[in-house]
Structure formats: structure tokens, C-alpha cells
Amino acid sequence: MTTPLLQTNNLSLTRPGGQQVLQDINLQLTIGERVGLIGPNGAGKTSLMLCMTGVTHSTAGDIRMDGVTLAAGGFHPGLGFVFQQAEDQLFSPTVAEDVAFGARNIGLTGSALDTAVATALDRVGITALAHRPVHHLSGGEKRLACLAGVLVMEPRALLLDEPSAALDLRNRRRLIDLLHQMDQALLIASHDLELVLELCPRVILIDAGRIVADGPARMILSDAALMVRHGQEVPHSLTHAGHVAHSHHRAM
Ligand SMILES: Nc1ncnc2c1ncn2[C@@H]1O[C@H](COP(=O)(O)OP(=O)(O)OP(=O)(O)O)[C@@H](O)[C@H]1O
Numbered sequence: 001m002t003t004p005l006l007q008t009n010n011l012s013l014t015r016p017g018g019q020q021v022l023q024d025i026n027l028q029l030t031i032g033e034r035v036g037l038i039g040p041n042g043a044g045k046t047s048l049m050l051c052m053t054g055v056t057h058s059t060a061g062d063i064r065m066d067g068v069t070l071a072a073g074g075f076h077p078g079l080g081f082v083f084q085q086a087e088d089q090l091f092s093p094t095v096a097e098d099v100a101f102g103a104r105n106i107g108l109t110g111s112a113l114d115t116a117v118a119t120a121l122d123r124v125g126i127t128a129l130a131h132r133p134v135h136h137l138s139g140g141e142k143r144l145a146c147l148a149g150v151l152v153m154e155p156r157a158l159l160l161d162e163p164s165a166a167l168d169l170r171n172r173r174r175l176i177d178l179l180h181q182m183d184q185a186l187l188i189a190s191h192d193l194e195l196v197l198e199l200c201p202r203v204i205l206i207d208a209g210r211i212v213a214d215g216p217a218r219m220i221l222s223d224a225a226l227m228v229r230h231g232q233e234v235p236h237s238l239t240h241a242g243h244v245a246h247s248h249h250r251a252m
């Protein structure tokens, strides 16, 4: 068997008060694979991503990239993470400086740095915001700036926490198109199940800190009993009503 690009082995997180936030999470991502991470509020999606990137120290288990254990608290440019709360990620005075910080992290300087920053801003469509103060951006603009700041490091795997939250429909579509074109492995935590369905052939459903399903997206997302049991709904495009509405729309 080939070594997965990214894997967690029995990853667990117990808070100091005793709350088991994550229990024995075993997941694997292969090169270029796109996986949706779904589950109700408080299921542990963000906690899992924070553990995988080493922001939060797991209390048991480990995370490996190319089979090599990632040291907790280390800097792993191959593994990018876009926070659920953009404010947790942006800290430079301007958008361009924030993206440049990421570029410097991977050793870029001079004109190579300038080119990388310009390319990243262009990819997410915020070139016009380059010199705007970060704290003046709208919520959606902040999310895009965060994404640019991670893309500039050219990670091989990218963890995205609620990437479409706060985006208007045009920017949501731009994000989906951009993620479609990317060849990085993607783990996407989202309540936007239509986005998950469009982007991810595979879905992992977690609830109360445990993986309860891991398999083909259409199979899991269309399993009404499973979805309801874990606080979800079958997305409209997979329901009979969705099909009817769609064909009706086409007939007009
Ligand atoms: N810093 C913290 N200290 C203590 N408990 C926390 C902390 N952060 C999160 N939790 C708890 O851990 C659990 C998992 O939270 P987490 O943010 O991972 O859920 P989530 O699946 O991302 O939810 P959402 O869909 O609302 O984003 C929740 O019960 C939450 O209250």
C-alpha cells in the first residue's frame, strides 16, 4: 500500500476539564484528494483541524505527512490551514503584507516574493485590496485574504474551516472554481453541503468527536436516516424535490 499524503492515527483530544473533544480519529488523505468534513456544531471539526496543524496539542495519537510524524508546535509549510475565524489568522497591517508574511515563511525574497504575493492575490480575486488595512476588510474579504496568505506557501495539503461562510454568491462560486482547479489535497469542513457535494467525492461525518461515516459523498449525504441522526439534512440537490425543481427549471 502506498503511504498516504496525510494521516491521523488514533488522534484524541481531551480538554483539561475532562471533555473528550476527539476520540480515536483515524483518517487518511491521498495526494490531491478532496474530502468534505461534516458534522453538527460542536462535533469537533475545528478541533480536529487545529490538532492536525499542531495549533492545538492532541492528547493522544499522531499526525503524519508522507509517513513522517509532524512535531507538535513545529512549522509545516506543506500543510496549510485557513481558520474558521479570519481574525485569528490576519495580523499584518495590510493585505499584501499579510500574504508576504506567508511567502517569507517559505524563504521567498525580493522579486520572487513580490510575484508570489501578486499571484496569490490574483488567484483569489483580491488584487484591488492589496494595500487596504486588514481591519477595514469585510468578513468575506478577510476570508479571501486568509486563503491568499495560505496559498502563497504552496502547501501540498490544505485544511479549510468553513471556507464559504460569509462569502457572497459570486465569491462563493469563485472559491469553488478555485478549489476545483487546485491540485492540493483538500480537507474542507463545512455546513455548506452543496459546496461539499460539488467539490468532494468523499465525505467524513463526525459527531461528538468520533468519525461516524467515511465514504463516497453521494452515498453519505443521501442517507437520510444517517444525516438526521447526526443533525444534518440531505442537501436539496439530492432530494426528490431537488430533482423536480431542477427539471422544472430546465423546462422553462
Ligand atoms: N478552547 C476550548 N476549550 C474548551 N472547549 C473547547 C475549546 N474549543 C472548542 N471546545 C469545545 O470542543 C467541542 C468541539 O468544538 P469545535 O469547535 O471543534 O466544533 P465544530 O465541529 O468545529 O463546530 P462548528 O460547526 O460550530 O464550527 C465543543 O464542545 C466546544 O465547545
Ligand SMILES: [Mg+2]
Pocket (backbone or CB within 6 Å): 045, 046, 047, 084, 161
Ligand atoms: Mg468549527
